[in-house]
């Protein structure tokens with residue numbers, strides 16, 4: 001049946017709106033803000049996809065999901081088929097659909113976006129991912145045990161993705177996590193109103209279902225070293241996905257006052273340790289009344305919105321560049337604005353002031369203007385002379401980036417680069433034979449999808465290293481007809497591999 | 503890994519007690535100066551405790567705990583041989599540098615008496631001449647005297663009331679050691695910040711290298727939150743990964759003491775609530791008993 005070619009005029013012009021909790025209601029709870037598409041919403045959005053012959057979105061996706069492919073399956077009401085295509089490239093669609101910066105990736109290059117709003121690819125992805133969790137679609141392929149042990153350090157998205165691919169290839173995989181619960185930033189960093197714990201739990205349950213073992217409370221490097229894993233513990237290969245870790249401070253006076261903390265600390269206390277339920281839970285937060293968060297990335301947005309939900313009177317975003325340079329996901333910025341966060345663009349603290357009793361009373365800030373572009377291509381913020389003023393606040397939260405965690409460097413021979421991140425080649429091999437690394441510990445703080453992609457790339461390299469042959473992708477017979485032929489030979493005959501694997 | 507069995511408990515006083523926990527891999531990895539993070543139950547906080555001893559053949563580590571806040575009092579009430587800790591991770595921090603020093607003074611007071619023991623033993627094993635100085639309030643609170651004597655060439659007990667050893671603070675003991683031994687290479691001091699500060703001030707005029715072990719508030723213990731940051735030599739350091747040992751002459755102790763008060767109000771609330779609930783339990787149990 002020949003489908004009518006869609007054009008920019010024939011598709012639904014308006015994006016299906018994402019149902020959300022109202023701002024006034026949601027700032028009082030930790031429930032998810034974006035409620036997710038209904039089937040009807042998803043179908044409307046799928047009808048907006050032009051199914052481009054050379055899809056820009058696929059090239060724009062860090063893991064090259066066959067986006068039109070899965071969207072067309074949804075449009076054809078083959079939801080399971082959509083999930084199969086999606087999960088071939090993305091092991092964590094319910095998570096990435098929620099947290100990817102789509103406006104910089106697939107949706108940013110969607111040609112529909114030239115005239116209308118781009119197709120809401122991320123929201124469709126999330127819908128499919130949620131369907132998969134709800135209906136338990138994750139496939140447990142037949143796994144032939146190869147009797148090879150692989151150890152993974154860190155249970156964030158990089159470690160999870162690497163574990164999944166290696167488990168499917170028949171390795172017996174153990175993931176070691178220093179904290180008492182697995183998930184990395186997905187657990188301790190990103191709050192529940194953006195990524196519910198249930199969703200993370202479901203993805204971890206899928207891994208357990210594949211035979212992956214999680215060992216929490218295990219600080220690799222200190223409890224045992226990478227060298228010991230290879231030499232004494234019987235691991236044939238190791239993957240390191242230990243994350244970027246250490247929060248940065250600015251080095252201005254007053255940073256050790258009580259009331260100054262990193263966004264990581266604030267978020268860990270609230271997400272992992274449930275400080276919101278103090279004193280039923282033992283971990284306190286000691287929230288201030290007027291909270292200034294320094295920075296404007298995703299971490300900053302999360303810290304601000306958590307502070308609001310914890311009961312702060314007023315929450316401020318203090319950022320040295322302007323709104324145009326704000327690195328957070330657009331949706332988070334919008335949500336934060338709706339929730340009443342006050343943004344102070346082009347402002348930087350230069351000192352944190354003491355109330356006389358070791359607590360924060362205020363910050364001294366300076367106003368900035370934008371000068372010439374710097375090495376990041378963004379215009380460099382320059383302090384405006386004489387513009388200093390006092391900013392009243394009793395809690396200052398730093399969300400200005402991270403440094404690499406030093407522990408594995410302190411305890412192994414791994415070669416680090418000059419910033420302290422683990423050095424790898426293009427196959428993610430480190431300086432130690434059999435040891436691979438990926439995610440934030442290699443690139444510096446980046447994104448969930450890039451960490452996941454790196455975990456999978458490393459899994460491929462580890463399979464090569466261990467000489468494990470297994471098919472990467474499900475075999476899709478090429479369509480027959482002129483398109484499926486090359487020099488008159490049916491492409492489906494290529495390799496004589498007509499078997500359908502997976 | 504989860505569920506870490508407590509195999510023994512010993513009480514030294516009405517506030518100080520010892521737990522021996524089974525964790526063979528940890529016992530094998532532990533080195534003097536390192537610490538662990540403990541969670542007593544799923545709703546508990548993550549608290550750092552110095553490893554006071556480890557026994558590789560038995561596969562156990564020893565923690566000595568002073569019941570001061572809610573979590574530690576709860577541990578005092580609930581942790582017994584046969585029970586389990588919910589979470590236990592470590593060993594954390596850089597091990598103490600037990601190096602070339604030929605003559606050392608190992609000083610412990612309050613919380614620091616137990617953790618100074620593996621250091622003293624480490625120095626003894628490395629062939630150093632070890633002078634132990636430990637402080638207690640009074641004679642009946644003294645513990646591990648025999649253990650210390652076995653690894654120390656000289657051992658000085660200081661008590662506040664003079665009921666055992668010399669009367670006065672551990673700094674008196676340090677002074678005495680310095681007087682009799684002009685060739686001391688290093689002093690290692692573990693205890694409350696105020697004590698470590700006093701020790702550093704005692705050795706400063708003599709220019710004796712002084713190592714202290716800092717105990718700020720921690721969450722993860724892996725360098726991820728920065729809650730444990732301390733000022734050392736004007737620079738910010740994360741005690742859990744850069745320490746816990748630092749040069750005592752460089753540490754800003756006033757800053758540390760201020761930061762230790764960070765959750766004072768919350769701790770009070772938690773403690774109050776906990777002791778209320780204990781009283782309720784006791785009265786309920788009492789009522790049951792009468793019925």
Ligand SMILES: Cc1cc2nc3c(=O)[nH]c(=O)nc-3n(C[C@H](O)[C@H](O)[C@H](O)COP(=O)(O)OP(=O)(O)OC[C@H]3O[C@@H](n4cnc5c(N)ncnc54)[C@H](O)[C@@H]3O)c2cc1C
Nearest residue numbers: 154156157158178184185220243298439440446447448451
């Ligand atoms: C608050 C916040 C919000 C974010 N929001 C977004 C977003 O909306 N979208 C997006 O794409 N990205 C976001 N990011 C970035 C994204 O979360 C990270 O890029 C991604 O999680 C990196 O994955 P990873 O697997 O490399 O490391 P992590 O997720 O950091 O996981 C590393 C894990 O390894 C463990 N570990 C470290 N050292 C050891 C050791 N020695 N032994 C054992 N375990 C160890 C750690 O405890 C941790 O659990 C956000 C980050 C933060 C902090």
Ligand code: FES
Nearest residue numbers: 723725727728742
């Ligand atoms: S305890 Fe979190 S960084 Fe040290």
